[in-house]
Amino acid sequence: MTSPFGRLAGRTLTTGHGTENDFVLVPDPDGALELSAVEVAAACDRHAGIGADGLIRVVRSRSLPEGGAVLADAPAAEWFMDYRNADGSIAEMCGNGVRVFVHYLRLRGLVDLPAGGSVVVGTRGGARRVTFDGEQYTVEMGRWAMPGGLAAVQAGYDVAVGVPGVEGTRGGLRVSIPNPHTVVALRDEAELAGAVLTGLPAYDPVPPEGTNLELVVPLGEDDATGEAVGAVRMRVLERGVGETRSCGTGTCAAALAVRAWAGTGAPDTWRVLVPGGEVTVRVVGDTVTLTGPAELTAEVTLLA
Incomplete structure (x- = not known):
């Protein structure tokens, strides 16, 4: 019988x-492994595979066309994060x-990254x-945008969203970073807990490339440290995956949307609480950074 894992078997x-937010990392430094969506989905399957929200192929940028494009602008980006969602997309x-990708590179000795040091890696969204810092990693996430422009920010929304388990239709604000996101504010944590993210939300207009959905409850601000810091609790439905315990670009989108809703004088730093823990998002003009932990958990051999 042919293995569902295909070229990943063995x-x-x-x-x-x-x-x-968990991942399978596949070492392929020379880019010799061409993975199909079926093989990726089989490895990420939580019942018949390893189980993960996504798969990361660890490959040198020079070994694939997308990486070569990154190197043209960022010659220091030796390594490329070839990321696939759990469905293989x-x-x-x-x-x-x-x-997690950089944590893997550091622990495997593939990059020299002491505390306080930094490294540039390639992604399909550009160099990052x-x-x-010795405990956590801060990612320069790049430019963000709100596709609906100033009109959407002033209105507070540019999409009508129907979420199973949430009464009525709610306004959502689109954020690109660069993955597409739609952020919807809910009344309180009880309403957030009641949302059913196993079904498909309804969007009007329908996003042509799909979207991640972030449901958020703003938790106010705290200036005990001398700097105003906002807080928001979030659940996320990831495009091509389903509900996950966390989403990095999603936490950035959530912070950016809540900051826009808060208006002039809103904090630039936000604590984002997700089911899997907490990250910090900092807005710097039209760019944003994301700070949080990373862990490696196991090595697994896929059987043929």
Whole structure:
């Protein structure tokens, strides 16, 4: 019988997570492994495979066309994070995944990254600089945008969203970073807990490339440290995956949307609480950074 894992069968892979957003990492430095969506989905299957929210192929940038394009602008980006969603579809970027990716590179001795140091890696969303402070990793997530423009920000929404378990239709604000996101504010944590993210939300207009959905409850601000810091609790439904315990670009989108709703004088720093833990998002003009932990959990050999 043919193995559902295909070219992954017999290989030893590594698992890891960032705030419980979990991944399978596949070493392929020379880019020799062409993975199909079926093979990726089989490895990520939680019942018949290893189980993960996504798969990361660890490959040198020079070994694939997308990496070569990154090198043209960022020659220091030796390594490329080839990221796939759990269904095998390709994603532009993953904020939790890139921290786990760099953690893997550091622990495997593939990059020299002491505390306080940084490294540039390639993604389909462009080059990303990641700094290691000895406990956590900070990712320069790049530019963000609100596709609906000023009109959407002023209105507070540019999409009508129906979420199973949430009464009525709610306004959602689209955020690109660069993955597409739609952020919806709920009344309180009880309403957040009652949302059913096993079904498909209804969007009007329908996003042509799909979207991640972030359901958020703003938790106010705290200036005890001398700097105003906002807080928000979030659940996420990831495009091509389903509900996950965390989403890096999603936490950035959540912070950006809540900051926009708060208006002039809103904090630039936000604590984002997800089911899998907590990350910090900092807005710097039209760019944003994401700080959080990363862990490797196991090495697994897929049997033929």
